[in-house]
Amino acid sequence: QWSKVSKELRQELGESSFKSWIEPLELVGVENGIARLRAPSRFVGDWVKRNYHDKIVARLRADHADLSQLEFSVSTAPIVRKAPSTGSAGSRTAEPAAVFEGAPLEGRYTFDNFVVGKPNELAHAAAKRVAEGGPVTFNPLFLYGGVGLGKTHLMHAIVWELSQTRPDLQVLYLSAEQFMYRFVQALRDRQIMDFKNLFRSVDVLMVDDVQFIAGKDSTQEEFFHTFNALVDQNKQIVISADCAPGEIKDLEDRITSRMQCGLVVDLHPTDYELRLGILHRKAAIFAETLGPVNVGDGVFEFLAHRITNNVRVLEGALQRLFAFSNLIGQEITLDMVQDCLSDILRSSDRRVTVEEIQRKVSEHFNIRLSDMLGPKRARNIARPRQIAMYLAKELTSRSLPEIGRRFGGRDHTTILYGVRKVEEMRGTDSQLGEDVDLLRRLLQS
Numbered sequence: 001q002w003s004k005v006s007k008e009l010r011q012e013l014g015e016s017s018f019k020s021w022i023e024p025l026e027l028v029g030v031e032n033g034i035a036r037l038r039a040p041s042r043f044v045g046d047w048v049k050r051n052y053h054d055k056i057v058a059r060l061r062a063d064h065a066d067l068s069q070l071e072f073s074v075s076t077a078p079i080v081r082k083a084p085s086t087g088s089a090g091s092r093t094a095e096p097a098a099v100f101e102g103a104p105l106e107g108r109y110t111f112d113n114f115v116v117g118k119p120n121e122l123a124h125a126a127a128k129r130v131a132e133g134g135p136v137t138f139n140p141l142f143l144y145g146g147v148g149l150g151k152t153h154l155m156h157a158i159v160w161e162l163s164q165t166r167p168d169l170q171v172l173y174l175s176a177e178q179f180m181y182r183f184v185q186a187l188r189d190r191q192i193m194d195f196k197n198l199f200r201s202v203d204v205l206m207v208d209d210v211q212f213i214a215g216k217d218s219t220q221e222e223f224f225h226t227f228n229a230l231v232d233q234n235k236q237i238v239i240s241a242d243c244a245p246g247e248i249k250d251l252e253d254r255i256t257s258r259m260q261c262g263l264v265v266d267l268h269p270t271d272y273e274l275r276l277g278i279l280h281r282k283a284a285i286f287a288e289t290l291g292p293v294n295v296g297d298g299v300f301e302f303l304a305h306r307i308t309n310n311v312r313v314l315e316g317a318l319q320r321l322f323a324f325s326n327l328i329g330q331e332i333t334l335d336m337v338q339d340c341l342s343d344i345l346r347s348s349d350r351r352v353t354v355e356e357i358q359r360k361v362s363e364h365f366n367i368r369l370s371d372m373l374g375p376k377r378a379r380n381i382a383r384p385r386q387i388a389m390y391l392a393k394e395l396t397s398r399s400l401p402e403i404g405r406r407f408g409g410r411d412h413t414t415i416l417y418g419v420r421k422v423e424e425m426r427g428t429d430s431q432l433g434e435d436v437d438l439l440r441r442l443l444q445s
């Protein structure tokens with residue numbers, strides 16, 4: 001019966017999709033409205049579920065009228081399959097090729113669901129380029145940024161998209177921690193050659209949170225060799241970390257310099273517009289699963305304003321509001337936000353003041369506070385002043401006229417000019433961009 005279903009799917013999906021996704025599946029059984037299928041890897045299972053769930057269910061229903069759901073199990077857990085040591089040639093050919101079992105992928109982490117704004121546009125563009133699966137133009141792609149700014153999301157998005165653009169490629173995504181775990185396991189089981197062969201035979205290797213292996217000497221060493229072997233074969237590598245290659249403590253210099261050979265892009269902290277965009281996007285996604293919910297005036301704006309440090313927290317807050325609103329059948333109001341999120345709001349309540357910003361910025365650039373507030377126009381004073389204006393606009397809820405008053409009674413248009421100037425320069429002047437990010441982190445911690 002499965003053979004009939006798969007024959008139909010072959011016709012409908014075409015040879016290459018069929019070979020990648022349907023052919024490797026095995027129907028284990030149907031019971032209580034659930035069809036159990038075995039997939040060669042979690043990745044294949046996830047993919048089939050995402051893309052072909054309904055098609056498969058519809059066809060199986062011909063024989064099982066009550067069928068409503070598919071469940072996937074993974075046929076082979078180990079990542080390294082030992083070649084059969086005994087047996088005839090016949091049994092060897094029956095042995096499937098090495099199974100690549102990467103980390104599980106989050107279905108929602110797609111490019112479609114990734115909101116692009118100034119702070120992440122470069123990272124997004126670079127990730128997109130890799131996902132096209134064309135000739136390797138930079139290697140590695142090194143993505144870095146603070147917690148919850150979308151590194152993992154972008155990496156999963158690359159895998160999802162590559163599996164569509166280049167289903168012929170072996171893509172292996174895993175965290176640096178898993179890399180280490182497998183390495184240690186291979187050492188223990190004396191399968192280090194298998195480990196090496198496996199990692200050296202992928203077409204695209206993606207390692208998330210690489211800072212994890214810093215200080216772990218033998219793992220670093222192995223990672224370095226894997227890395228070089230793949231680069232030599234012109235295979236794409238994508239790495240993420242929580243800071244720039246040169247800033248990862250206890251990472252070997254030779255690894256650092258290898259990382260810097262490709263394209264290094266950072267995900268900047270979100271700005272207000274981006275947070276607003278993300279809230280709208282996530283709300284649409286939650287509405288799909290939890291049902292539609294009315295969001296009252298000013299709710300998104302309030303959240304985007306108040307929860308500034310981590311997109312994950314912002315998302316969690318919204319999810320909680322959706323669940324609550326759904327439960328009591330009322331729209332999300334500002335009052336509900338205060339009640340429901342009091343813990344989150346309290347912890348992000350440490351409000352930065354304009355005065356604090358001015359003080360920190362003056363210290364950072366080594367200028368006098370009185371100069372920052374005074375009339376001097378020399379570049380070495382005016383630039384830090386503009387940066388302070390920009391941060392005041394970003395990090396406090398003061399209006400432009402209020403900020404102006406705190407900058408020695410300047411006009412709001414002067415403040416606006418300063419804010420715009422810094423926004424503009426952040427894109428072109430990387431030193432200034434780094435200064436701004438650093439100051440922002442200092443002020444928000």
Ligand code: ADP
Nearest residue numbers: 113114115147148149150151152153278311312
């Ligand atoms: P990181 O790996 O950098 O710590 P994640 O990729 O895990 O961060 O992102 C944390 C959460 O924030 C995820 O749910 C992710 O979908 C969401 N997120 C972050 N940036 C964006 C964005 N630009 N658009 C949509 N969602 C985002």
Ligand code: MG
Nearest residue numbers: 151152153208
């Ligand atoms: Mg991550």
